[in-house]
Amino acid sequence: MVETGFSSFDTMVDKANRLLRDVEEAFGWPKERRKQSYAALRAVLHPLRDRLPVETAVQFGAQLPTIIRGMYYDGWKPAETPVKMSNEEFFERIRSEFPYAVEGGNEQLVRTVLKSLERHVSEGEWQHLKSRVPNSFAALLP
Template identity: 85%
Template sequence: MVDTGFSSFDTMVDKANRLLKDVEEAFGWPKERRKQSYAALRAVLHPLRDRLPVETAVQFGAQLPTIVRGVYYDGWKPAEAPVKMSNEEFLARVRSEFPYAVEGGTERLVRTVLQTLALHVSAGEWEHLKSRIPNSLAALLP
């Protein structure tokens, strides 16, 4: 547990670290690859957020741990949402934002991160998310 001297901040950092640890465990990565788990999370969150209608993006963002929510909203332009993209374009965007070698391919990266995210949001919000994106992308969600 982190000790910032402010218990609310400690809780926020711990929740973000728990999510990153879950990503690492899903990939079988050691803790020393924390930057890579963060990059994977960010690389998937941004195109997902941009593809969603604004209301759905906001509802989903509200479910994320506070620090991860900041990452999610970083650079967002809601006036340009939703960004239309095919499954291939979505995967290409994820790949372009992930600066590491992709073990098992970009689709595996996306699926693994999304499976981990599903553990950190409510089941109802996850189902709502799946219902609001095109079927080709919904197929990537657990």
């Protein structure tokens, strides 16, 4: 656990690190690849957020660890959402935001990151999220 000297901050950092570790462990990445796990999470969260109706995006964001929530909302333009995009357009956006190669490609990256995220939000919110995306995309959600 990181020690900041302020227990609330320590808890926030710890929760964010647990989510990033989940991504790293799923890929078998060492902790030294923290930038890569952060980039993977960001690359998946931003197009997901933009694809959701505003209310759903906010409800989902409220479930994220505080530090990750800041990254989730970074650069968001609610007035321009939801953005309609096919799965291929979704994967293309991830390719443009995630500069690393991953075994299994971007679809595996999305599935892995979403599976890690699922463990950090309530079951009810996860089901709500699944109900608010197109069926073709819902198939990617664990």
